[in-house]
Amino acid sequence: MATEDKPKEPEDSSILVLGVRAHPLRDIYHLFLRVSWPTALGILSAIYLAINLVFALAYWRLGGVANARPGSFQDAFFFSVQTLATIGYGGLYPASRVANVLMTVESISGVFVTAIFTGLVFSKFSIATARIVFSRNMVITPRDGVPTLMLRIGNDRNDSVLDARVRCVVTRTTHTAEGETFYQLVDLPLVRDLAPVLFRSFVIMHCIDEQSPLFGLSAQGLAKEEIEVMVSVSGIDETTKGLVHAVHRYDHSDILFDHRFVDVLTERSDGRMVLDVRHFHDVEPL
Structure with missing residues (x-):
């Protein structure tokens, strides 16, 4: 089904542009560089929490985390945080094949998340802004x-x-x-x-x-x-x-x-x- 092209008005412009499809995530990198620091940090924090929630849900449903209380989503979430951030305090650890596979996937994801977040923050810091x-x-x-x-x-x-x-x-x-x-x-x-x-x-x-x-x-x-x-x-x-x-x-x-x-x-x-x-x-x- 064809999507309707919504009018788009550029910032600081009196011209209404037609024929340009509005895609909020089309230029997500440039959008991140344009927003304020509180907004940028809020976006990164929300993404980080969302990733941990997804993996925590998987740990909670599949089980296999040693020393985790049965049915405790809180323990699954904190184990996900420790895995994604490569903290590993040792109290919670994977004790099944499924949990180890999931831990491996999350560890790899953590490497990419850290690299992307570091690059975004560095890029935003390095931009010379005018006042x-x-x-x-x-x-x-x-x-x-x-x-x-x-x-x-x-x-x-x-x-x-x-x-x-x-x-x-x-x-x-x-x-x-x-x-x-x-x-x-x-x-x-x-x-x-x-x-x-x-x-x-x-x-x-x-x-x-x-x-x-x-x-x-x-x-x-x-x-x-x-x-x-x-x-x-x-x-x-x-x-x-x-x-x-x-x-x-x-x-x-x-x-x-x-x-x-x-x-x-x-x-x-x-x-x-x-x-x-x-x-x-x-x-x-x-």
Whole structure:
């Protein structure tokens, strides 16, 4: 019987994808790497307990475990744990051919389980993750007389991201003379797209001149053309030396006209500079 293709919506996307079959276990390795550590440890613990329960049920039904209380599932379970983990305290041991065969199968399974679990945990540990923060809004404000699109990015860790490169791409809806609809991707040239050291705050700017795809567009124009701005940041983690990257999407409703970011950098009376990241997302009207 044919299975129905369920709609699938990617994370952080406004596009509903049809024709892709939803298989929760299709990319189980990548799913494991994406989930949080508590979830990952919970999954591994559940699998470990499930394997022991299966073998414990077999020991309980078939018998043959010396010193186990008759009909005790608890003894069968703890014997399974000792066998799978190769502990072998000696109080319980297989005393029949069937129990020895089952013990052999479980011991082999334990080798594979240990290898797989170790590989998964090591892979998750070795992934360099980014904690790049993006401002909640983009603003359009005059800069030297030129309308300028701005956003803030920052690193939420105490270390820095080295050679952080930023790319902004505008997605806009265009229509041909034949009535076809296209979603056009246009790169936004930035005033500076490379930060040698990205720490807590860095402002990204795009000048809206005659060559800009945003030139002449009002808030209504952005909504009419279904403007979206995709921002990607990639760099090298200062501590792990691993490549990190982050992506954020701004809808046209996230772009504020005639606003500017509240200054997060001030100077104290003693000459020291103060960076107040509590105002990282704050904007104010002109």
